[in-house]
Amino acid sequence: MNDGPYKSSAKSVTARALAVLAAFDVETPLLTLSQLARKAGLPVATVYRLAGELEDGRFLDRDNAGRYGLGVRLWEMGLLTPVHGRLRETAMPFLLNLQYECRETVQLAVCDGTNAIYIEKLTSETSVPIQSRIGARIPLHATGIGKALLAFSSDDFTEAILAMPLTQFTPETISDRRVLLRQLAQIRQRGYSVSHQEYSLGSSSLAAPVMVNGSVQAAIGIVSYELRTDLTQYAPALLGAAKSLAQRLEDAVGVAYPSIKDVPPDPAAAAEPLRGAS
Amino acid sequence: MNDGPYKSSAKSVTARALAVLAAFDVETPLLTLSQLARKAGLPVATVYRLAGELEDGRFLDRDNAGRYGLGVRLWEMGLLTPVHGRLRETAMPFLLNLQYECRETVQLAVCDGTNAIYIEKLTSETSVPIQSRIGARIPLHATGIGKALLAFSSDDFTEAILAMPLTQFTPETISDRRVLLRQLAQIRQRGYSVSHQEYSLGSSSLAAPVMVNGSVQAAIGIVSYELRTDLTQYAPALLGAAKSLAQRLEDAVGVAYPSIKDVPPDPAAAAEPLRGAS
DNA sequence: CATTTCTTTTCACTCAATGAAAAGAATCTT
DNA sequence: AAGATTCTTTTCATTGAGTGAAAAGAAATG
Structure with missing residues (x-):
């Protein structure tokens, strides 16, 4: 058991292989062999x-x-992952439509x-600049879309979240548990959430949950510059989109993911490795 | 060396692990342990x-x-993959805009x-139904977007493609090499490609290449019902979008993918495995 | 309740993964 | 242009990590 500086862990072969993949991130999407080895903490x-x-x-x-x-x-x-294949795919037309109607940034997120993980984000010319990247993970209490997800989660889950520290991102971030609880109740009542500069200054948002068979599967949000427009004017459109998506998802349950009874052994299990040109 | 029926290959541990992942596909995105083992051709x-x-x-x-x-x-x-992180991300606003202008299905593909692999596809209510899935791979000669890619590829590449069998998908698919060559020349001249029911009956398309530093990085296409509208009316918009995207990509070269000089060893190489609730 | 099919655990064997070291390229330095 | 660095690729003796048959335990099926 060598323990030179940083000499990484990763016991099993598989874990090592995954560590190699995990070495890449947004800042460094391209690495040379030695950089890769260094980042993964493994011998070259x-x-x-x-x-x-x-x-x-x-x-x-x-x-x-x-x-x-x-x-x-x-x-x-x-693409085959549930978040994409099932959710994003079915949600896309509704998001597009919503974006078409209000010409603001439209987001889709799950818990x-x-x-909250942002699954999709539609921005056009006119909309708020650099918002949260697709794939970004942001604490539930800190955004409109997060609160929409939280408001319709199970009680124990909400409790668990409330038990954690509520990180402050801006002066407006809700860090008081009682305030948050009160808001959640209000969101449940109204059907949508509102937020003002709670995660990043200068932008506000409107979000609604996508309820499938009684549980929150996702949330849709509209983001805009604080004070540019009164976002609540879009509430009907937003709720409509969320509702339609929910319906579509409900219909599709069991279709996209059937309980397959017998999967034949795959002759192509030993597939030829594709080789790309150009 | 056992060779029972189907007993798969996959020599190395890594290869086996990848084989496990590769067992999933669009038809069977969810598998039980034994199904998984069967499909991967490995012992349970x-x-x-x-x-x-x-x-x-x-x-x-x-x-x-x-x-x-x-x-x-x-x-x-x-998301960190070049096709997504670099291409799709930058292309999205242009695609949205284009879709907004012509209200038809808009596609993005690379070679x-x-x-051709379809990277993104924007469909709205009014647009053609089930088109090629995102992630789908379709021979270059068979679609408008494919021809746009091909027309601006290197000569040896084009030759290599022409040397392969030109699969016929519909009666309209171009399977004559001379016809194809002639079209490619025309596409190069016009700057965009046109296709009518060449891949699937009932739909036609218009597509333009995205040229970055003299080589085709991608292509943008518009798809519609055959005979619904004269797609060529959108040619200016399409070419504009392709041009702008190309410009944006050119500007971004080296920004998104800097030649990082020194990557520090990653202390978090031994990351804690995330565990999800809910 | 018996039967089939699936998941999880165990364990002795061995073969595949290992990584230090050296050779070969490429790049930087002066 | 030779020398110094840093990087990639190959080799190979050593050993411990991965293996998979088998058995036990759970669940589903009829």
């Missing part, structure tokens, strides 16, 4: 081998300079753990 | 272990019935190997 030779295999499966791709980057395969698999 | 005990590790890294998630599905982590990583 090891990473060389692992990366090679990952490349074969196109979980890694290399640019013409030989640098590694996450591969197309990962993107393709991401994962104690955070 | 082995898959049990591998799946366990993949689940720890959230490369797999389990639904409340215990079935496995591709995990959020994969989706998140897909991968001998196929």
Whole structure:
């Protein structure tokens, strides 16, 4: 058991392979072999081998300079993920429509753990600039869309969230538990949430939950500059979109995800590794 | 070396792990342990272990019935992929705008190997129904968007493509090499491509390349019902969008993907496995 | 209740993964 | 242009991590 400085953990082969993939992030989407090894905390030779295999499966791709980057395969698999394949896919037309109607930034988010994850975000020319990136995780109490998710969650879940520290992002972030609870009740009553500069200054939002079979599956939000327009004018459109999406999702349950009875062994289990040109 | 019926290949541990992930597809996005083992062509005990590790890294998630599905982590990583993080992200506003202007299905595709991959597709209520799924791979010669990509590719690449069989999808699919070559020349001249029911009956399309530093990075397309509208009326808008996107991409080269000089060893290489609630 | 099918655990064996080291490229330095 | 650095690729002896048959435990099925 060597423990040189940083010499990483990652016991099993699989864990190491995943560590290699995890070395990439938004700031560094392209890495050379040695950078990769360094970030993953693994010996170069090891990473060389692992990366090679990952490349074969196109979980890694290399640019013409030989640098590694996450591969197309990962993107393709991401498409098969429930959040994308089921949610985003069905939600898209409604989001587009909503965006078409109000010409503001429209967002879709779900709950994962104690955070909201942004699944999709439609911005056009006229809308607020750099908002939360797709894939971003933001505490539930801090945004309109987060509060919409929270307001319609189970009581124990809400309790669990309230038990955690409510990080302050701006002076307006709700950090008082009682205030938050009161707001949640109000949101449940109104059917939508409102927020003003609670996560980032200068922007406000309106959000509504997407209820499928009695539980919150997601939330849709509209974001705009604080004080540009009165967002509440869009409440009907927003609620309409959320409702329609919910309906569509309800209809689709069991269709997209059937309880398959017998899956035949896959002859192509040993698929030929694709090789790309150009 | 056992070779029972179907007993799969997958030599290395990593390859096996990837095989497990590869077992999922659009038709079967959720699998039980044994289904998974069967599809991957691996012994149950082995898959049990591998799946366990993949689940720890959230490369797999389990639904409340215990079935496995591709995990959020994969989706998140897909976002870091060049096709998404660089291309789709920057293209989105332009696509939205274009869709807003013409109210038809708008697509974004890139070239991968001998196929076009659809990166994004914006459909609204009024647009053509089930078009090619995002992530779908379609031969370059068979669609408008594919031809746009092909027309501006290098000569050797075009040659390589022409050397392959030109699969016929509809009676209208161009399968004559000379016809195709002639069209490509015309596309180069006009700056955009046109297609009528060449891939699927009833729909036609218009597409333009996105040229960055002299090479085709992607193509944008508009799809509509055959004969509904004269798509060529949108040519200016389409070309405008393609041009603007190209410009934006050119500006961003090296910004999003800097040649990082020194990446510090990642202390969080041994990250704690996230665990989700709710 | 018996039967089939699925999940989880165990364990002795061995083969595949390992990583230090050296060779080979490429890049930077002066 | 030679020397110094840093990076990629290959080799190989060592060993411990992964393996999968088998059995036990749960669930679903009829």
